[in-house]
Amino acid sequence: MDDGLRKFIEGMPKIELHLHIEGAMEPEMLMKLAERNGIELPYKDLEELKAAYKRGSAYKDLQEFLDLYYQGMNVLRKEEDFYDLTKAYLTKIASQNVTHTEIFFDPQGHTERGVAFETAINGITRALDEAKTEGLDVEVAGRTENRKVTSKLIMSFLRHMTEKEGFETLEQARPHMDKIDGFGLDSSENGHPPTKFERLYATLKGEYPDKRLMAHAGEEGPASYVWEAIDTLKIDRIDHGNHSLDDSALVERLAHDGTGLTVCPLSNLKLSHTLDMDTKQKMVSLKEHRLKDMLAANLKATVNSDDPAYFDGYMNENFIAIAEALDLTKEDITKLARNAIEVSFLSPEEKIQKNEELDTYIERDRLSSQYVKQDTGHQRFFA
Ligand SMILES: [Zn+2]
Secondary structure: OOHHHHHHHHHOOEEEEEEEHHHHOOHHHHHHHHHHOOOOOOOOOHHHHHHHOOOOOOOOOHHHHHHHHHHHHOOOOOHHHHHHHHHHHHHHHHHOOEEEEEEEEOHHHHHOOOOOHHHHHHHHHHHHHHHHHOOEEEEEOOEEEEEOOEEEEEEEEEOOOOHHHHHHHHHHHHHHHHHOOEEEEEOOOOOOOHHHHHHHHHHHHHHOOOOEEEEEEOOOOOHHHHHHHHHOOOOOEEEEOHHHHHOHHHHHHHHHHOOEEEEOHHHHHHOOOEOOOOOOOEOOOHHHOOHHHHHHOOOEEEEOOEOOOOOOOOHHHHHHHHHHHHOOOHHHHHHHHHHHHHHOOOOHHHHHHHHHHHHHHHHHHHHHOOEEEOOOOOEEEOO
């Protein structure tokens, strides 16, 4: 890839809209928390654990990933563990020039292991609040810089569980609503259509009209699940949404409504995303990814990392990989960044400010690329 484009991506101010905090569990963190909590792992050392993360190759199947994922979740026991995990993620993205993130957490993945709802949410929000107010110390080019990251917290329901269990989790969440900005629906999609949660979402919308709703749909499930998410659950944003492209009426509707799609390229690659529902053809290369088609169809597609520790990359790695595979231009990349601003849950004033930051960055890049370094070492201006 062109080094200029890589640097452009790395330096660009970015917003992340699809991130599961439990998916930011790096092997080193997993090891540290397991030791701290006296949990025995089925690996003899860090190297063996790292190998289980299958860096650079796809998981055998969804189950292989989920087994690893739930094992990673299992080391989260105390508030401090959730705090450390969240702070490590925020520090990492701050170093990648991500200035705002909207993160999911899965309370049911913790409460069903006997970890209290408040243990999880208090640890996560303490780190989120510190990143907003005090900022994070980030190593950039050999020196330490303090950077702030703003955020929203989205409580997600596990769709393989029942709607009744979802309602029980909602009860546990009620005292913490001041910390929650929205609700999502994740975990295994097939066989668990959005309509399964129709009553729960109607309750959320009725009782918390200021909070945002979203659902994972059209990742492994069909376009009909995306329809259900928008018409039945009345969501504000679709997570993934890849299979929306299979239905032209749906594409038209999403484009008309300006509904955001939080696309996760490396996640799709590492989980061998099913490209074609009929033939079950699997994605083997990012060159087959349909992100460019989404942009061409005027969909508000964005780039995100999903579970960065398990899928080989945070925001920069996702942007670089997809830009390289699809030959994206600077214009495509800035379009993706603008879409993220537009479909984020920031206020109108904050969106203006984010767009201005991006404008400044693009202008600076435009000016600097008018200079080319000559062999003599002098810089010459090309008007
Ligand atoms: Zn996800």
